[in-house]
Amino acid sequence: MDVITVKDLSVSFEGQPVFEDLSFKLKEGSTTSLIGQNGVGKTTLIRVLMQMLQPTTGNVTYSKKENGEPIKVGYVPQFRNIDKDYPLSVKNFIQLNAGLFKSKAYKQSVNHIIQETNLTSIQNSSMGELSGGEKQRAYLAQALIDNPDFIILDESTASLDPTAKLSLMSLVKQLNETRKITVLFATHDIELAKEFTEDYIFMQPGSYETGKIKNFDESRVGR
Numbered sequence: 689m690d691v692i693t694v695k696d697l698s699v700s701f702e703g704q705p706v707f708e709d710l711s712f713k714l715k716e717g718s719t720t721s722l723i724g725q726n727g728v729g730k731t732t733l734i735r736v737l738m739q740m741l742q743p744t745t746g747n748v749t750y751s752k753k754e755n756g757e758p759i760k761v762g763y764v765p766q767f768r769n770i771d772k773d774y775p776l777s778v779k780n781f782i783q784l785n786a787g788l789f790k791s792k793a794y795k796q797s798v799n800h801i802i803q804e805t806n807l808t809s810i811q812n813s814s815m816g817e818l819s820g821g822e823k824q825r826a827y828l829a830q831a832l833i834d835n836p837d838f839i840i841l842d843e844s845t846a847s848l849d850p851t852a853k854l855s856l857m858s859l860v861k862q863l864n865e866t867r868k869i870t871v872l873f874a875t876h877d878i879e880l881a882k883e884f885t886e887d888y889i890f891m892q893p894g895s896y897e898t899g900k901i902k903n904f905d906e907s908r909v910g911r
């Protein structure tokens with residue numbers, strides 16, 4: 689099953705095209721890297737996929753699940769630092785959007801996600817005191833709360849050290865394998881993309897291509 693179908697998508701700002709006639713499909717359980725030089729339109733595409741930005745032309749269709757419900761999308765942002773005095777613990781941060789009503793089942797699912805993302809021992813620490821990699825794992829945990837079918841990582845590993853990058857992406861791969869979550873990973877790190885994803889979408893000014901990432905020649909990507 690295709691989770692998402694993108695057809696003839698174009699976005700322009702004030703008449704200036706960012707990208708034009710982009711078409712691709714993402715299969716359920718697939719892992720795809722979104723690559724391309726700075727400014728080529730990766731974040732703009734992600735904003736359209738997240739339905740935060742209306743495309744100029746074309747459309748994005750999300751499939752329905754077997755139970756008729758729409759596909760749920762989770763989002764893990766680019767790393768940005770959180771102040772040392774940020775007033776939430778890791779656990780409270782993860783359940784930030786849950787409102788006040790927390791059923792027993794909900795609490796169990798929060799605890800399960802905390803375990804899955806290896807945050808158990810620091811769940812009561814203040815968010816502001818975590819390392820960059822730990823903060824990104826907390827963002828990932830937050831994205832998992834709604835039980836997404838599809839997660840988008842927008843350069844989520846940028847500025848993490850090599851160990852933290854591997855740890856975050858190993859977790860993502862594990863979630864892909866155990867929960868069949870479809871993954872779209874925007875990145876400049878082709879080595880990481882090759883290690884943790886199967887497919888790619890390579891955006892270039894005025895064109896794009898798709899394929900198997902193992903065949904992608906990384907010297908083609910400038911920064």
Ligand SMILES: Nc1ncnc2c1ncn2[C@@H]1O[C@H](COP(=O)(O)OP(=O)(O)OP(=O)(O)O)[C@@H](O)[C@H]1O
Nearest residue numbers: 701702706724725726727728729730731732733843
């Ligand atoms: N709201 C907006 N209004 C006008 N121009 C915009 C807007 N959002 C993005 N752009 C422009 O669209 C182009 C693509 O930006 P985008 O952030 O999507 O690129 P990117 O591939 O994600 O880059 P990076 O790798 O640096 O994150 C840039 O030239 C940017 O200045």
